[in-house]
Amino acid sequence: xxxxxxxxxxxxxxxxxxxxxxxxxxxxxxxxxxxxxxxxxxxxxxxxxxxxxxxxxxxxxxxxxxxxxxxxxxxxxxxxxxxxxxxxxxxxxxxxxxxxxxxxxxxxxxxxxxxxxxxxxxxxxxxxxxxxxxxxxxxxxxxxxxxxxxxxxxxxxxxxxxxxxxxxxxxxxxxxxxxxxxxxxxxxxxxxxxxxxxxxxxxxxxxxxxxxxx
Numbered sequence: 001x002x003x004x005x006x007x008x009x010x011x012x013x014x015x016x017x018x019x020x021x022x023x024x025x026x027x028x029x030x031x032x033x034x035x036x037x038x039x040x041x042x043x044x045x046x047x048x049x050x051x052x053x054x055x056x057x058x059x060x061x062x063x064x065x066x067x068x069x070x071x072x073x074x075x076x077x078x079x080x081x082x083x084x085x086x087x088x089x090x091x092x093x094x095x096x097x098x099x100x101x102x103x104x105x106x107x108x109x110x111x112x113x114x115x116x117x118x119x120x121x122x123x124x125x126x127x128x129x130x131x132x133x134x135x136x137x138x139x140x141x142x143x144x145x146x147x148x149x150x151x152x153x154x155x156x157x158x159x160x161x162x163x164x165x166x167x168x169x170x171x172x173x174x175x176x177x178x179x180x181x182x183x184x185x186x187x188x189x190x191x192x193x194x195x196x197x198x199x200x201x202x203x204x205x206x207x208x209x210x211x212x213x214x
Contacts, residue, residue: 016078040182074180079131126162159188
């Protein structure tokens, strides 16, 4: 049941500024970390049929354990985070905060049914006006030679299903200093292209992944 993950949106929206304040306090005074935002090229867009802002998908590079906190503080917008390895969050302080903020879990060990459920939940969230934060690399990028690892299809697939734009966000960490670069909105399917075969759709997704990765 995808709706189970989306309950309490109004309360989560109200809690979000408080959680951001706690994250900022922890970063500055407990972890002694610095945050620099070198670019923010986002465009705020409205639904054509209503005045509310259209939800977006934040596609984040993945460098370490503080990514969620740092990027949440940088983008400020309330979003639900797409996360793997739910067992690591069970009965932890981080897991409690994630639950208060909004999270969609996907069991990395179950590439079948759970992946489909998490994808459908993310689509449902976006259709309900909730921003999503997704890490399309899937794992921490610890490679000194690759700025961005190969991407999974999910972020492009979800964008196609919902007609939501993707905002790429790059994060780099140098000891206790984080640098965040927030890119421009990326319209995955501006021409409303339809696909006659699955192979045609997969080819298009792979092309868009490379554009996003660049």
